Amino acid sequence: MPGSDIKAGHVMPALDLDPEVVRQARELAAIAGQPIVEMARTHTTVSVERAVLRLGGLDGADPEDGMPWVNHLVDAVADTCGLEQGVALPAWHALISGGYPSLAALASDAAAGKVKFRMPEGADAGAARMAATAALSDGFARIDARKAEREAMIRATADPPKPWIYLIVATGDIYEDIPQAQAAAREGADVIAVIRSTGQSLLDYVPEGATREGYAGTYATRENFRLMRSALDDVSRELGRYVRLTNYASGLCMPEIAALAGLERLDMMLNDCMYGIIFRDINPRRTFIDQRFARQIHARAGIIINTGEDNYLTTADAVDAAHTVVVSQLLNEYFGREAGLATGQLGLGHAFEINPEVPDSFLLELAHAQLVRQLFPGAPLKYMPPTKYMTGNVFAGYLLDAFFNLCGALTDQSILLIGMMTEGIHTPFLSDRDLALENVRYVLRAAGRLGENFRPPPGGFVERRAQQVLAESVDLLRRITAEGLLSAIADGTFGVTRRPADGGRGLAGVIERAEGYFNPAGEFLEGREQFLEAGQS
C-alpha cells in the first residue's frame, strides 16, 4: 500500500467502557430522535421540493433575474395550488397537459404567471405520477453512475490509507481554487474542501454557473462542483491516488446541494443541521426536515457526511461541554442511519479545542478522542484542529497543531483536518499550508504507530475521564428525551446558544404534508428505512 510506511494502521488498546452504558446511550438517542424523524416524514419544505425538480432534470436559471428555474417553478406551484401534496404532480401534469418540451420551458412560463397549476385527478394523476417517476429515475441513474465512476476511479488510482489529510481552499474564485487544490493534493492532501462563501448558507436558492466572487469562500454551484471534480480527477490520475472533494450541504438549500453533489460526484459533504441552527440561526424545524432528505440522497450517492460537533466547542468550553459533542454524535448517528447512511458514511466530527493553559489538557483531549473512537468504531471520524486558542503566536500555534496531530494519530482518527498556524489571522498562505503538511507528515512518520505501543493504565486519568464524559452524555440524553430535542436546542444545550423551534430563518418554507402527498424521490430513497423499524423494537 503506498505510503503505508508512514500511515500504518494501529489500534490503541481499548479503554474500559461499560457496554451497558453505551447501549443505553444509543437507545436514548433513538428515543430523542424519533419525534424529529416523524416530523420530517410528515412535512416537506420548499428546498425539498426544489431538490425533487433538480433530480427530475430541471437545471439552469432565469436570465432575467438569475433566479434558478427550480425556485420559479416551486414558487409558482406554491402560489397557485400549494405544496401540501408536493410539487411533482402539479408540475408534471402541467408539463404534459401544456405540451411543454422541458421543465425549463414550463418554469419560464410559470415565472411569467402564465401557468395555472392544479392537482391532477384520476388518469391525469396517474400519468403525471409516471412521468415524474421516470424523470427522477433518470436522475437517480445518473447519481448511481457517478457512484460507480468513483469506485472505478479509486480502482484505477488508489485509495489513500487513513488518516486522510484534509485541506481547505477558499479563495472565492473557482479558477484560483483549482490550482491551489491541485497544489495541495500534490503536497499530500487526500481530501480537498472548498469552503463556501460566507453568505451562502442563508440564500434560499443555489447560485448558478462558475463563480469568481465570494466572501471568505467560493459559492457552491453545480458548475463549480463539476470544474473542481474534473481538476481533481486529473491530479488523482497524475498522483495515482484518489483525491476526494468536499463541500457543504448545509444552510437553507441542504437537499438541493445534496442532489447536485450526487450528480457531480462529490465524495464527502459537511451535513449537519445543528450548525445552521446554532451559528446561522436557521429555523430548527426547516433544517431538520431538509437534513433528512439531504442525507437520504447522500446515502444513495455513496457520499460520506461530516458532522459539525466541533463547532460547539468554539463557543462552549471544550472540557465542560465535551459530553454535548458525544450526545450530538449519537443523535447524528441515529439520524444518519435512519436516513439510510452506512456506518462507513458517518464522518462524525469532534475537535481539539481545550485551553492549553488547563493542566493535563493533552490527556483530556486523548480521553475525548479515544472515547469517540471507541463509541463509533466503524465511522470515518473527522477530527478538527485547534482554532479557539490559536492566538496569533504562530510559533506556539505550530506546536499546538503538532499535539493535535499526535492525538489524532494516537487515537486512530480517520480524517484529520490540517491545522494552520495562522488560523484566525488570514486565509492561509501557500507557505502556511506547506508548513502544516510538514508538521503532520513528521508526526505520522515519527509516531504513526505509537497507538500499538501505548496503553493508558486501567483506572487511570484518561480512562476515568472518558467514563465520566460518557456518563454525563447519558445524563444529558435523559434530559433531552424528557423535554424533547427541540426544547433542548431552544434552551441552549448545544454551543451555549438558544434557538427556539419557531425562531430563525426559513420557517415559512415548511409545509405540512396533506393526504395524497407525492414525492417521486421517495420511491428511490425510502426503501432504506428498515433501520427505523429496527430501532423502534
Added chain:
Amino acid sequence: MTAADAGHTVIRPYGDTTGDGRIQVSFTLPLPSGTEEERALAEGAAAQLAAKMGLEPAMVVHAKAMGPDFTFFIVYGAVRHLVDLADVEVARREFPLLSGAEINRRIRSALGRELVVVGATVGVDAHTVGIDAILNVKGHAGEKGLESYAEIRVVNLGAQVAVGDLVARAVAEGADAVLVSQVVTQRDAHILAARQIAEAFSEESGRTRRPLLVVGGPRFDPAMAGELGVDRVFGRGTTPREVASYLAYTLAPEPQGNAA
C-alpha cells in the same frame, strides 16, 4: 532595564545585544529551486529582497521548495531602521475599566432602568463568534458576556442581519447602544459594513434618539471611529467587561464625573 526606561526615545529591535537590530522574517517567492542553479538564483533573490527591506546584513537560513514553482525562505538580518518613541501614536482607553457590580450600579442610578443593547453581524458576515463572545452569558477570556449583567438587556440578532432590519429593530427595542461585530474582511467588507450602519442610523436620527454605535472585530483599528462615523471601535482581544465599562461610562455617567 529597557531602553525606554533609560530615557532613550530611539530604539532598535533586540536580538541578543542592545542595538543589534536583528529580526526574523519568512516569505515565499514564486521561484523554483529544483536544481542547484535554480536554488542559487532563488536564494540570491531572497537576499536581495531582504536588503531592500532594510535587512543588512541578511542571512538566508532556510530555503525550501514548495512544489515546482515556489520557494519558502526564513531570513535573519539586522534592520537599519530606528523607532522614535516620541512619534508613536497610541489609542488610549478613554474610560475606566469597571467591575460588574459597579457597571450595574451606575446604570441603575443614572438610567433607572435596564440599558438596552442590540447586537448583530451585518451584511455578508455569517461569523457570530465575535458578537457572541461579547453578548452571550458564556462570554470570552474568562469574563461573562453582557447578558450576564443584571442591568443590561441584550437583544442578539445573530448573523447576516440586513442593515435596515438592524435599524428598525434598534428603534423598536429602544436601544441605547448598537453593537456590530464584523469578522469578514475580504474586499474591506468590514469597513463598508460599518459605514453603511453609520449612514443608516444618521438617516434615522431626527426622528428618534440615535443609539450609541459600537463596532468591533479582529481587523478593526480602534483609531478609525471618526472615519467610519461610529462612536467607538473595538479591536482584537476586546473583553465583554471592556465593552460594558465603555457603555456605562458613556451612557450612564457619574453625576460628579470623577469616579474610578
